[in-house]
Amino acid sequence: MRLYGYNLSGNCLKIWWTARHLGKPVEWIETDLLKGEHRTPEFLARNPAGQVPLVEFDDGRMLSQSNAVCLYLAEGSALIPADAFERAQMMQWLFWEQYSHEPALAVARGNIILRGATIETLDPALIQRCNGVLDLMEHELSSRPFFVGNTPTLADLSIVAYTRLCPDAGFRLENWPAVSRWIARVEDSFDLSGP
Amino acid sequence: MRLYGYNLSGNCLKIWWTARHLGKPVEWIETDLLKGEHRTPEFLARNPAGQVPLVEFDDGRMLSQSNAVCLYLAEGSALIPADAFERAQMMQWLFWEQYSHEPALAVARGNIILRGATIETLDPALIQRCNGVLDLMEHELSSRPFFVGNTPTLADLSIVAYTRLCPDAGFRLENWPAVSRWIARVEDSFDLSGP
Missing domain, CATH: 1.20.1050.10 (Glutathione S-transferase Yfyf (Class Pi); Chain A, domain 2)
Structure with a gap:
């Protein structure tokens, strides 16, 4: 999967940390918010909300919102309580x-x-x-x-x-x-x- | 369960609607934000964040954050996709x-x-x-x-x-x-x- 992220964004780092902790391979694609790289037509086609982080899975599906992505990656792991x-x-x-x-x-x-x-x-x-x-x-x-x-x-x-x-x-x-x-x-x- | 809510708050209504849709009995306790009823010592003892909605279950446990409460109430129902x-x-x-x-x-x-x-x-x-x-x-x-x-x-x-x-x-x-x-x-x- 590919993670469109900005290196100064804690929201983006959360996903990086979660994927690494769970041993899920992830490629970081630096997306510079100061240069407006989250507002280009190419990026908006991937995420109409124009926000990072955005994850693109190998089958082309997209998911945004940092905590939603972490929850999806961590399903079934000890990072989510069983109770x-x-x-x-x-x-x-x-x-x-x-x-x-x-x-x-x-x-x-x-x-x-x-x-x-x-x-x-x-x-x-x-x-x-x-x-x-x-x-x-x-x-x-x-x-x-x-x-x-x-x-x-x-x-x-x-x-x-x-x-x-x-x-x-x-x-x-x-x-x-x-x-x-x-x-x-x-x-x-x-x-x-x-x- | 008891729902501390303010009748003008959409966040509070979400829980009311979810509980009713699922047939879960809930008592609404009007908490007037304009009168500061979410900032009294009694309320802060229930929710240190000083926010409504707050749900108090019959066993005394508390849960806040509207979407978190709705997710908890709706677990296993058709309101949450199986996929x-x-x-x-x-x-x-x-x-x-x-x-x-x-x-x-x-x-x-x-x-x-x-x-x-x-x-x-x-x-x-x-x-x-x-x-x-x-x-x-x-x-x-x-x-x-x-x-x-x-x-x-x-x-x-x-x-x-x-x-x-x-x-x-x-x-x-x-x-x-x-x-x-x-x-x-x-x-x-x-x-x-x-x-």
Whole structure:
């Protein structure tokens, strides 16, 4: 399969990590968002939503949305809990990641590394949302090792992506010690290097 | 089970519709966001994220995130495709709904019906995102009856929630005829009345 991804995007890295962890061969096709490579007619023919990541399987079928692709790749693996309620809790965290976590931490980082903002000029309301996200994670991870159960699931792999990148936006992870310890546990469980 | 919901929230209605369609008894507990009833110590003890919808099962377990709850309730039903790739496509649309659709259409409507904006004062960038979402849906639904396959799935039930409410924000659905026909098909498939 081929993964159209941008190397600075945590959403794209999630799929890379999941495929590698599961031993599924994947070819990374760098798609530079700053050059508009996700808006060309060729790309829009593959994904009318004009978003990366996009996966193209060997039979030509396409799938987008990072967490949906990870779920598809990981079906039947230990990354998805066998228990129905634990699986539902994992889904809860995957939707929280896309609805609340990524739009805070990834946007703050993107404003700095891609759009010329500085830590001093970030929108205070956005900083407040980022702190709220990290505080909620600190609360959750103070009482258990991973988001769901005692072993890492896709929820951890998904949420860790932009969490470990948030120092790029000036957030000092040492202020959230349970989150920091959780990141170390996830790094021990997966190879989180890039393509 | 008890559903803490706000009657103006499409996210909360999705769960109500899913539970009713599947014949699962559910008690609606109105939680007025304008009065801050999702920020009380009692509510935050149930859901530290301070968000509705929240479902409390009879054994005391909690689950949040609308699409995660619908997936849990619908497991094993015809609302979730049996085919693995169709299931993945449904997941793709569920994540798209929370990442791209709801933050456009629900926010535009919320700004008008809850936060005092008018159609004239809506942020033009937000209007552009809403039009883009509706255009993408028009493109997809021009060639098939539902988002995935030939029968309605949770993707349709989820996406229809804020789509059929977008006239509240001044969007004229007659401009998107395939979307309008799809809404009618979903309304024929489910009882979409409120609690």
